[in-house]
Amino acid sequence: MTSPDSHRAGFACFVGRPNVGKSTLMNALVGTKVAITSSKPQTTRRAIRGIVHRPDAQLVIVDTPGLHRPRTLLGERLDSLVLSTLTEVDVIGFCLPAVDAIGKGDRFIADKLAAVKKTPVVAVVTKCDLASREQIAEQLLAVQELGDFADIVPVSAASGDNLDTLSDVLIRHMPLSPPLYEDGRLTDEPEQVLVGELIREAALEGVRDELPHSIAVVVDEMLAREDRDDLLDIYAHLFVERPSQKAIIIGHRGERLRDVGTRARKQIEALLGTRVYLDLRISVAKDWQRDPKQLRRLGFFD
Structure with a gap:
């Protein structure tokens, strides 16, 4: 049995380019789904804790969220969120996929992390199940040359x-430290936020590729x-930026929106452990990613 005097507790954050497997990795470590995942970049928009x-x-x-050079006010807000998080944790996990060559985006992030002097950085080579042993070995060497990391760990969330x-x-x-949260709690996110994410x-x-950022x-x-x-x-509202995007989400005779509702309802029922009636509405909030008032209304600004 572990002595209370030897118990450790603290915060780690995962950073990296969009779509490098950060959310999938967190879900795998926690053992259940607490962050949504998608093949689309910039799926994560909040600092979710597992x-x-x-x-x-x-x-x-x-x-x-994935750290990148922002092109919208929302992008600037997300990058600001990431950079502020770096100074509030005990260790940073820098995620780099085994299957992708290191590029400008990774070097951009490595430079940002080098400026965070007091927080150790662990390089995490993700998606190793998709790479050969030779690819993993080459990536580990490339990562070693990218920065002065406390550790380098190859992982696969899938396997x-x-x-x-x-x-x-x-x-x-x-x-x-003693535990920071009661035993059995898997996230501190409010249920309403998790439902919206699902x-x-x-x-x-x-x-389509242009739509994910607009939803x-x-x-x-x-x-x-x-x-x-x-x-x-549950009554929820989907917002998009243009009428043409609204038509895509609704689909032919509303078929796509019904499909979205069915898939979301199943995930929500699994999360909450109860049957759910889900009422989805969709509206246009013109250019909301660039509008401070709209961003505040949608919960991205305090």
């Missing part, structure tokens, strides 16, 4: 390879059905 419980430690992982090793490495950088994940599937979701209301303790009514 909590890993062990007898000897508690690791709180902060999944951040589970080296996830325990990564946890061990990150926890070594945690301070001695709806957005369902809406992202199969849409936002606000959950207006979640309440138990009157006289029913086994049914939750």
